[in-house]
Amino acid sequence: xxxxxxxxxxxxGDYTVTPPVMPDAMxxxxxxVAKATHQEAIGFPGELIDxxxxxxxxxxxxxxxxxxxxxxxxxxxxxxxxxTDKCHYFLGTGDPKNMPVxxxxxxxxxxxxxxTVAGKYFPKLVGAEDLTKDVLDDWxxxxxxxxxxxxxxxxCPYGIDTAEVSMAARExxxxxxxxxxxxxxxIGKVHKIGNNLGLPEAALADTLEGLEEDVxxxxxxxxxxxxxxxxxxxxxxxxxxxxxxxxxxDGLIGYAxxxxxxxxxxxxxxxxxxxxxxxxxxxxxxxMRKVALRIREAALELGVKRxxxxxxxxxxxxxxxFLNTLAGPFDFLDSNYPVPQHIVEVTHDLIQQGRIKLDAxxxxxxxxxxxxxxxxxxxxxxxxxxxxxxxxPREIIKASCNHFYEMPANTxxxxxxxxxxxxxxLTDDLVELRVxxxxxxxxxxxxxxxxxxxxxxxxxxxxxxxxxxxVLPYYGFEMDQIxxxxxxVGDALIMDTEH
Amino acid sequence: xxxVISVVLYLTLGVFVVGTLRxxxxxxxxxxPLKIPTTPAPTTRTGVVFxxxxxxxxxxxxxxxxxxxxxxxxxxxxxLFFVLLAHLRYFTEPVWWWVAILAPFSPYFGxxxxxxxxxxxxxxxLVDRVRYISAPxxxxxxxxxxxxxGSGLLMRxxxxxxxxxxxxxxxxxxxxxxxxxxxxPVLILHLLLVAVLMFIFPFxxxxxxxxxxxxxxxxxxxxxxxxxxIARWAKxxxxxxxGKSSGNSRG
Numbered sequence: 001x002x003x004x005x006x007x008x009x010x011x012x013g014d015y016t017v018t019p020p021v022m023p024d025a026m027x028x029x030x031x032x033v034a035k036a037t038h039q040e041a042i043g044f045p046g047e048l049i050d051x052x053x054x055x056x057x058x059x060x061x062x063x064x065x066x067x068x069x070x071x072x073x074x075x076x077x078x079x080x081x082x083x084t085d086k087c088h089y090f091l092g093t094g095d096p097k098n099m100p101v102x103x104x105x106x107x108x109x110x111x112x113x114x115x116t117v118a119g120k121y122f123p124k125l126v127g128a129e130d131l132t133k134d135v136l137d138d139w140x141x142x143x144x145x146x147x148x149x150x151x152x153x154x155x156c157p158y159g160i161d162t163a164e165v166s167m168a169a170r171e172x173x174x175x176x177x178x179x180x181x182x183x184x185x186x187i188g189k190v191h192k193i194g195n196n197l198g199l200p201e202a203a204l205a206d207t208l209e210g211l212e213e214d215v216x217x218x219x220x221x222x223x224x225x226x227x228x229x230x231x232x233x234x235x236x237x238x239x240x241x242x243x244x245x246x247x248x249x250d251g252l253i254g255y256a257x258x259x260x261x262x263x264x265x266x267x268x269x270x271x272x273x274x275x276x277x278x279x280x281x282x283x284x285x286x287x288m289r290k291v292a293l294r295i296r297e298a299a300l301e302l303g304v305k306r307x308x309x310x311x312x313x314x315x316x317x318x319x320x321x322f323l324n325t326l327a328g329p330f331d332f333l334d335s336n337y338p339v340p341q342h343i344v345e346v347t348h349d350l351i352q353q354g355r356i357k358l359d360a361x362x363x364x365x366x367x368x369x370x371x372x373x374x375x376x377x378x379x380x381x382x383x384x385x386x387x388x389x390x391x392x393p394r395e396i397i398k399a400s401c402n403h404f405y406e407m408p409a410n411t412x413x414x415x416x417x418x419x420x421x422x423x424x425x426l427t428d429d430l431v432e433l434r435v436x437x438x439x440x441x442x443x444x445x446x447x448x449x450x451x452x453x454x455x456x457x458x459x460x461x462x463x464x465x466x467x468x469x470x471v472l473p474y475y476g477f478e479m480d481q482i483x484x485x486x487x488x489v490g491d492a493l494i495m496d497t498e499h
Numbered sequence: 500x501x502x503v504i505s506v507v508l509y510l511t512l513g514v515f516v517v518g519t520l521r522x523x524x525x526x527x528x529x530x531x532p533l534k535i536p537t538t539p540a541p542t543t544r545t546g547v548v549f550x551x552x553x554x555x556x557x558x559x560x561x562x563x564x565x566x567x568x569x570x571x572x573x574x575x576x577x578x579l580f581f582v583l584l585a586h587l588r589y590f591t592e593p594v595w596w597w598v599a600i601l602a603p604f605s606p607y608f609g610x611x612x613x614x615x616x617x618x619x620x621x622x623x624x625l626v627d628r629v630r631y632i633s634a635p636x637x638x639x640x641x642x643x644x645x646x647x648x649g650s651g652l653l654m655r656x657x658x659x660x661x662x663x664x665x666x667x668x669x670x671x672x673x674x675x676x677x678x679x680x681x682x683x684p685v686l687i688l689h690l691l692l693v694a695v696l697m698f699i700f701p702f703x704x705x706x707x708x709x710x711x712x713x714x715x716x717x718x719x720x721x722x723x724x725x726x727x728x729i730a731r732w733a734k735x736x737x738x739x740x741x742g743k744s745s746g747n748s749r750g
Contacts, residue, residue: 018628020627021627021628021631064529065529066529066530066532066730066732067529067530067531067532068526068529068530068531068713068715069531069535069714069715071525072526072710072713072714072715075522075704075706075707075710076704076706076707076710076711076714077704077707078704078707079629079632079704080561080568080572080619080629081565081568081622081626081628081629082561082565082568083564084626084628084632085565085628086564096628096631099632101632102631102632105632116702117702118636118702118703122636124635125634125636125639126635126636126703127634150537150716153537153716154537154560154563155560155561155563155564156560156564157554157560157561157564157707157711158707158710158711158714158717159537159560159714159715159716159717160714160716161535161537161716285532285733285736286736289736320723321533321534322534322723324723324724324726324727325532325533325534325727325728325729328727338725339724340724377538378538379535379537379538380538381538381539381540381721385542386538386539386540386542386546386721389538389539390539414538414539
């Protein structure tokens with residue numbers, strides 16, 4: 001595949017403008033196709049099968065019988081247009097197939113053709129179409145221009161969630177042998193090794209040991225980063241990027257300091273050394289379940305009492321919303337704590353109980369805003385009240401630093417914009433899409449930056465952190481302006497040296 | 500005339516009821532294997548009833564999305580709702596007291612429908628994004644509904660139908676007695692359009708009406724950590740044995 005062409009970075013104005021429709025503006029964008037080895041390792045045909053059309057249509061029928069959401073969503077859309085200006089990829093590219101309804105229609109028109117009376121007999125009238133190679137190509141391109149962030153579903157009068165449609169389309173493509181390299185290679189690594197990076201146990205042990213030395217040197221506190229410790233109270237499941245990537249690693253140090261200071265015994269597992277679950281992205285229940293079961297297995301093997309998730313957006317969706325379904329019941333854990341808990345919930349509780357103290361002045365050099373990660377905002381919760389996913393992280397940030405400012409109201413909380421790299425798109429073969437898709441968030445950042453001289457944007461998602469590190473420079477910001485919420489916590493935490 | 504129209508109305512009503520019920524049964528029997536409410540979502544069943552109630556009555560999500568679409572969409576639907584209620588005067592004898600109060604206002608409701616539909620149609624032509632996603636059936640549906648509302652209003656103000664006869668016809672329909680209906684082209688058109696609308700309902704995007712109530716992103720309770728939610732087909736995948744009994748299951 002050719003290198004992606006050079007592209008123009010969207011210009012940031014005073015506010016976000018909805019672009020005019022520009023057909024095919026992103027029709028050149030598609031990710032690398034999975035190789036046979038990646039496909040076969042996770043149970044799919046190695047390459048596009050001969051009777052792909054027949055199998056794809058059959059699979060579509062199977063999925064509408066397995067997922068009520070998909071069935072209802074394919075039937076219910078009235079083309080009202082409410083979602084058309086809500087997707088960050090549409091706002092950043094102007095390609096009409098990036099409007100959520102048009103993206104859904106790529107699948108819906110095929111559904112109508114083969115599964116509805118109207119589409120069988122009056123295809124032109126209702127916009128039904130045969131499944132041709134061109135349609136399949138469009139699926140591959142445009143279902144990989146959706147980060148499954150669910151922003152459209154907030155605004156749809158029927159709650160139609162393009163993420164569900166997108167997942168179904170990817171599942172269909174996988175089942176006929178047309179998979180995406182980035183996701184499928186990674187899922188294979190998790191099944192084999194336990195994390196997205198393919199980081200083996202020895203390397204993980206090494207990294208964690210190195211972190212202990214770093215923290216001891218920097219803070220003079222013997223904070224431990226335990227691995228595979230049987231009988232620990234807490235199993236920390238965190239995105240593997242936390243073990244090596246910047247700025248993620250400072251977040252991991254933050255969690256460790258919190259555990260240390262609160263006197264909680266904890267451990268990381270080499271068997272479940274990954275919080276992210278890419279099975280979600282490809283809409284494949286079996287793979288998602290298999291990845292999730294590693295966490296159950298690790299919890300049983302280590303005999304922990306609680307499971308805590310690190311900062312990771314889609315992981316928290318799978319953790320909060322699906323883990324109990326996929327790998328439960330968790331009746332062998334301490335029933336005084338929800339399963340799983342988010343590290344933000346843990347830290348928040350500890351602050352409330354006075355078990356840890358923060359000195360916000362430690363972050364006086366920073367002026368901070370907060371990016372609500374899409375899947376935390378719209379597909380999960382924290383705490384006991386609806387909307388806790390917005391409140392808890394903000395309270396932690398405000399306890400950790402004195403200068404906190406919000407981005408514009410139509411870009412935060414449930415209206416938050418995806419970073420542009422979620423849902424299995426965080427790969428270099430999609431850089432143009434990622435940069436353009438980040439535009440609405442960058443616009444909002446610029447607005448708060450212009451008003452309040454923001455120095456940093458904090459986030460609670462590994463994908464957001466990696467994505468922003470990459471795209472911030474395209475918009476005139478510095479790559480290190482994105483930080484982990486728990487970096488702020490770690491820096492503000494008052495540590496007892498003789499703990 | 501009355502007999503032909505009666506038969507058409509019975510048949511299309513039959514298609515409407517059976518077709519829509521079958522569709523709803525399909526929705527109900529298709530499992531929702533994962534918890535996918537769009538959050539923040541209610542944490543109780545009662546909360547979900549209120550959430551759906553706000554969607555049905557106020558079009559809450561659409562209001563967040565686009566004020567124009569919301570305004571026109573709401574005008575049309577609210578107008579339709581009250582027009583339908585006002586039509587009960589043809590089917591009740593004596594007329595229910597609240598229907599009698601509503602009935603004089605029905606032209607206003609009819610105009611609400613027309614204004615709403617015209618606005619929605621204009622949007623389809625004028626907004627490039629909405630134009631892009633519109634199929635012929637999307638325009639037709641609006642024109643069609645405008646014709647129903649328009650023919651109704653026309654009878655109210657110009658080409659009056661014989662109200663007494665229409666009422667006998669309507670009551671006849673309820674009693675399965677074919678009452679006569681003298682030929683009034685606008686009335687016949689009005690009734691036939693309604694018949695067609697009932698006929699296409701289960702095969703078209705009009706399914707959005709029952710669909711909303713089955714939409715997992717709106718009707719699910721946000722309680723996945725408290726309660727294990729598992730679909731039948733997903734249950735059958737389970738082979739690990741450690742779940743059921745607690746205590747001794749530690750590995």
